[in-house]
Amino acid sequence: MFRYRAQPTGLPAEVTIATLADHVGKEVTLQGWLYNKRSSGKLHFLEVRDGTGTVQCVVFKGDVTPELFDKADKLSQETSLRVVGTVKEHGKRAGTYEVQVKDVAVIAAPSREYPISNKEHGTDFLMDNRHLWLRSRRQHAILRIRHAIVKAIRDFFDQNDFTLIDAPIFTPNAVEGTSTLFQTDYHGDPAFLTQSGQLYVEAAAASFGQVYCFGPTFRAEKSKTRRHLAEFWMVEPEVAFMTLDEDMRLAEDMLSFIVERVLTTRGEELKICERDTSFLEKVKGPFPRITYAEAIKILQENGHPEAKVGDDFGADEETVISNKFDRPVIVHRYPKAIKAFYFATDPNAPELALNMDVLAPEGYGEIVGGGQREDDLATLEAAIAHHKLPPAAFEWYLDVRRYGSFPHAGFGLGIERTVAWICGLPHVRETIPFPRMLNRLAP
Numbered sequence: 001m002f003r004y005r006a007q008p009t010g011l012p013a014e015v016t017i018a019t020l021a022d023h024v025g026k027e028v029t030l031q032g033w034l035y036n037k038r039s040s041g042k043l044h045f046l047e048v049r050d051g052t053g054t055v056q057c058v059v060f061k062g063d064v065t066p067e068l069f070d071k072a073d074k075l076s077q078e079t080s081l082r083v084v085g086t087v088k089e090h091g092k093r094a095g096t097y098e099v100q101v102k103d104v105a106v107i108a109a110p111s112r113e114y115p116i117s118n119k120e121h122g123t124d125f126l127m128d129n130r131h132l133w134l135r136s137r138r139q140h141a142i143l144r145i146r147h148a149i150v151k152a153i154r155d156f157f158d159q160n161d162f163t164l165i166d167a168p169i170f171t172p173n174a175v176e177g178t179s180t181l182f183q184t185d186y187h188g189d190p191a192f193l194t195q196s197g198q199l200y201v202e203a204a205a206a207s208f209g210q211v212y213c214f215g216p217t218f219r220a221e222k223s224k225t226r227r228h229l230a231e232f233w234m235v236e237p238e239v240a241f242m243t244l245d246e247d248m249r250l251a252e253d254m255l256s257f258i259v260e261r262v263l264t265t266r267g268e269e270l271k272i273c274e275r276d277t278s279f280l281e282k283v284k285g286p287f288p289r290i291t292y293a294e295a296i297k298i299l300q301e302n303g304h305p306e307a308k309v310g311d312d313f314g315a316d317e318e319t320v321i322s323n324k325f326d327r328p329v330i331v332h333r334y335p336k337a338i339k340a341f342y343f344a345t346d347p348n349a350p351e352l353a354l355n356m357d358v359l360a361p362e363g364y365g366e367i368v369g370g371g372q373r374e375d376d377l378a379t380l381e382a383a384i385a386h387h388k389l390p391p392a393a394f395e396w397y398l399d400v401r402r403y404g405s406f407p408h409a410g411f412g413l414g415i416e417r418t419v420a421w422i423c424g425l426p427h428v429r430e431t432i433p434f435p436r437m438l439n440r441l442a443p
């Protein structure tokens with residue numbers, strides 16, 4: 001494999017820590033940063049990380065010059081360096097490797113003491129230093145899992161013949177209600193950061209049949225919870241001639257595919273997150289499907305006697321419902337009154353929407369929201385008026401119903417909530433490289 005980095009001249013071949021197993025007994029060069037260091041008499045143990053992993057580099061007094069031994073003792077955390085040494089199998093831990101050091105060259109020593117040490121730090125401090133916190137083992141593991149999830153999603157849709165259709169970020173209209181819009185100035189006109197690409201993929205479904213968009217979406221939510229971000233990533237499939245039943249099946253298949261992929265390719269990282277994977281191993285279809293009315297009953301019987309039809313679910317309610325199941329549960333057919341304007345109506349119950357939410361187990365709650373879209377022009381026009389949305393901004397969207405309308409459905413999966421659930425994290429703030437939250441725009 002070609003390596004896109006400067007090769008040090010006059011030194012043994014540079015390798016990555018992840019590939020050390022292929023170089024046992026050979027002399028190699030590593031380039032990375034000092035993660036940790038400990039010493040005992042004649043030995044310094046330098047823990048070096050290079051992005052692909054970490055490895056213990058052992059500096060034995062008898063192997064190096066007194067100057068080098070002394071230099072190794074003084075290296076501070078996060079020094080960037082180049083290590084030359086011989087790859088050995090780790091004496092005690094089978095399947096892991098270490099490097100017997102011959103030489104260490106400092107590329108750059110930190111100009112200040114690195115602020116993140118092994119001691120406990122407060123969340124605010126770590127979030128202020130997010131740009132550095134990313135270097136920590138656990139954050140590294142979480143974001144590697146995020147990458148695997150994103151890749152699995154793309155593979156799933158690509159393998160199933162979906163066409164990628166990117167939706168715009170600047171939009172003229174709301175999708176998910178007007179209370180969470182971020183307004184910007186677009187050359188003198190108001191514009192909004194997109195809440196969802198759904199309306200655009202609906203239009204594209206009429207051209208390509210099966211499509212998905214995948215990008216950042218924005219919600220000016222005033223909520224300061226463990227599962228709300230102002231900017232989050234969403235994948236949104238949309239399929240022509242699909243109805244609610246197949247939509248549920250699509251979400252089930254996609255989620256099973258993602259979890260299976262993470263289990264098979266990111267075992268190491270899940271261990272670093274201390275994830276109990278027995279919960280993830282159960283994530284296989286069929287997922288239980290319950291109606292909204294059944295969900296209300298579960299609430300009433302489990303400590304929420306006040307729950308009644310018409311209530312929307314918050315995190316607490318979703319926890320109670322999802323705790324009844326050992327895998328994701330699909331809740332379908334909510335009252336139209338608490339759902340967005342675009343949902344189709346249940347032909348058997350005019351007060352219900354043909355929608356569904358997937359609630360993740362272990363208290364994680366909603367990770368997917370979607371359903372079948374209203375495809376009748378007059379009904380959709382009435383819904384737009386009923387929701388007091390500006391009709392002119394939706395003219396283009398109504399064209400999808402004017403020219404060969406078709407039943408169709410889709411959903412949105414929030415990446416950060418999915419990462420939090422799969423990694424077993426208490427808060428979404430660690431699931432995205434640089435989170436944007438109610439009170440955080442930096443770094």
Ligand code: 4AD
Nearest residue numbers: 196198228229232236367368369370410411412414
């Ligand atoms: O349920 P939502 O609002 O649905 C839509 O936006 C639809 N237009 C999607 C569609 O049908 N194409 O959002 C979908 C998912 C949620 O289930 C949740 O996982 C995530 O997006 N989400 C958020 N994640 C983090 N922070 C927030 N503020 C989020 N709001 C929604």
Ligand code: MG
Nearest residue numbers: 357366368369
């Ligand atoms: Mg929702």
